[in-house]
Amino acid sequence: MGSIDNVILSRRTIYKFLDKKVSAHLIQKALEAASNAPCHKHTHPWKFYSIGNKSRNLMIPEISKLAEIKAKKRKSDNIKESVDRAIDKIVSAPVLFAVTSKLNPNDPFREKEDYAATVCAIHNMVLSFWANGVGSHWSTGSITRTDETYRILNIDGEKEEIIGFIKAGYPKKVPSVAKPAVDEITYYLE
Numbered sequence: 001m002g003s004i005d006n007v008i009l010s011r012r013t014i015y016k017f018l019d020k021k022v023s024a025h026l027i028q029k030a031l032e033a034a035s036n037a038p039c040h041k042h043t044h045p046w047k048f049y050s051i052g053n054k055s056r057n058l059m060i061p062e063i064s065k066l067a068e069i070k071a072k073k074r075k076s077d078n079i080k081e082s083v084d085r086a087i088d089k090i091v092s093a094p095v096l097f098a099v100t101s102k103l104n105p106n107d108p109f110r111e112k113e114d115y116a117a118t119v120c121a122i123h124n125m126v127l128s129f130w131a132n133g134v135g136s137h138w139s140t141g142s143i144t145r146t147d148e149t150y151r152i153l154n155i156d157g158e159k160e161e162i163i164g165f166i167k168a169g170y171p172k173k174v175p176s177v178a179k180p181a182v183d184e185i186t187y188y189l190e
């Protein structure tokens with residue numbers, strides 16, 4: 001993959017994965033990258049829950065329920081297909097993490113800084129994977145936000161918030177995405 005610049009510039013969200021295992025070694029490296037993210041006050045507010053097959057299977061009824069509601073809302077003519085696709089996205093992801101950030105209702109500024117640090121940790125993980133040929137997809141779909149997911153994963157929603165699922169695996173296809181030019185996002189002040 002080459003230099004850090006190349007890793008950053010070539011990374012894209014990967015939506016479809018090859019049926020190929022990601023080694024425990026690469027997952028460990030990505031977790032180490034996450035753990036080395038910058039973090040104000042050293043609060044280390046993130047947790048990475050590796051979701052195995054048993055927990056994924058327990059989520060199927062909730063995934064089905066949510067996918068059916070969504071498909072009906074957009075008047076899909078093939079609800080079963082939408083539901084099966086939603087289940088497959090979770091069940092067949094080669095790697096699946098739920099990532100949480102610590103809540104701090106008494107200190108909204110700390111909570112915001114902690115959220116920012118957790119986002120850094122996630123992106124460190126994503127870039128570590130990408131540097132080793134593994135693609136990722138950050139998802140904040142409804143399954144990541146429902147009470148049932150907190151219950152199944154045994155996450156205390158009063159203390160931590162799931163800020164996304166990270167699916168990872170070897171890419172089937174790397175999409176191309178247009179990004180804003182640097183001069184569209186940069187403001188030079190005298």
Ligand SMILES: Cc1cc2nc3c(=O)[nH]c(=O)nc-3n(C[C@H](O)[C@H](O)[C@H](O)COP(=O)(O)O)c2cc1C
Nearest residue numbers: 011012013014015137138139140141142164175177
């Ligand atoms: C906070 C966050 C939440 C996201 N949630 C979803 C999601 O729920 N579903 C999805 O398909 N992609 C999701 N994505 C991926 C974005 O759609 C993707 O980053 C965007 O299309 C830009 O593409 P790129 O990552 O290849 O640059 C999310 C990305 C971020 C940063």
